[in-house]
Amino acid sequence: MEAGTENMDDTPTVMAPLVLLSKSNPVFGCYMFWTSLLVLKMLLMSLLTARQRMKTKTFANPEDLRINRSPEVRFGDPSVERVRRAHRNDLENVLPFVLMSLVYVASGPHPLTARLLIRIGASARLLHTLVYAIIPVPQPARALAFFTTFGITCFEAGYVFVCCLRFI
Amino acid sequence: MEAGTENMDDTPTVMAPLVLLSKSNPVFGCYMFWTSLLVLKMLLMSLLTARQRMKTKTFANPEDLRINRSPEVRFGDPSVERVRRAHRNDLENVLPFVLMSLVYVASGPHPLTARLLIRIGASARLLHTLVYAIIPVPQPARALAFFTTFGITCFEAGYVFVCCLRFI
């Protein structure tokens, strides 16, 4: 908290709008940190899919068969499809969250609120992957993780919507 | 129009490149507004999918069955798949449009052109969802909405391509 307030005080008020998307803005620093984590997590999904494909010998392309000593292309293996659904869910939710948070940070929100939302939203997605693709647990674990980030992205979009209404 | 021109005049010429990605640039304000709308629309697709899944009792994960009192996992219900195709189409087109427009705004295009392109491109995607997932209407309604945003994204990419060719 204090670090944030300090940095904001160092910056002269007249320059504030200019530095929102730079490391001198601690909110953007926080955004950068959590974005890097979320991107790493999304890339991990590709490796998880590859692992499941090799384990179950489910390859979708003829050219992948030889290197993996698999007789024919296969589709629809349940454990491969689970990871793919989790991955697609990431595309549908993590990418909008990351993009929306960027625009939200650029709209100059209250620093403490913004950093809290980014931290919670990103952590919830890490948890979502854990309970969906790594250790499947009964609902509502996944639903709770899902709707946390979902709600935060909605809030950020609503905030930017109201604050940029005059630019329509 | 006048609001935009005014804001541009307030900004001293020497600082112009610095403020392109901040609210003091009305083009970026316009971009922020429409991005927030598009993100809200994309999130709505998740809710539409969930509604169709509940209506048709089509759940893809075993852990979702109990809470929804459904006997077994099911795939391929036509009304669920329609919303999912519309959602995937959004991932394939809205996300590139939003990213490309951000870079386009950062390249310092003519303010009136840029705002017009952003407004039309985003509106066409709202319309696309309406005629694809909410009220399916005969072609070419969906194709027209699709190619409007598609063409605008191409134009923005071409503009940035030419204007940044020296940085190759």
Place this chain on the structure above:
Amino acid sequence: MEAGTENMDDTPTVMAPLVLLSKSNPVFGCYMFWTSLLVLKMLLMSLLTARQRMKTKTFANPEDLRINRSPEVRFGDPSVERVRRAHRNDLENVLPFVLMSLVYVASGPHPLTARLLIRIGASARLLHTLVYAIIPVPQPARALAFFTTFGITCFEAGYVFVCCLRFI
């Protein structure tokens, strides 16, 4: 190389953080150029899918049948599915690469390294599409192209992770 160094020298040190996301930063210019190419490539995938759908008369929506004089909806045609898998692979890898590179550029990396990574990462994805969806060639061509961009995105994420750790 020299253009980059020159530009960096022109910029007074005190302003450096402000101009990272503007055309006055040659690294961002390079990012803009390659992003425009990658977006054009992603849009091309939609056209490739449409071409395969028309060639094989595989339409997923009832409203598309009449205009294409096709008797019924069809799914799962191998050549359509190949392009769709390549397109989905783009969503899973190009979008994170583009987003991560933006944040990486904003973190102020060494200009030469950054531009090299952006050029190689983007070129590898162009190659990936070529060997996946246009001219299918035996592995490991596709795997090599895939892991080049994959590794670069990981490196960028790791760099930003370390450099923004204090903003956690």
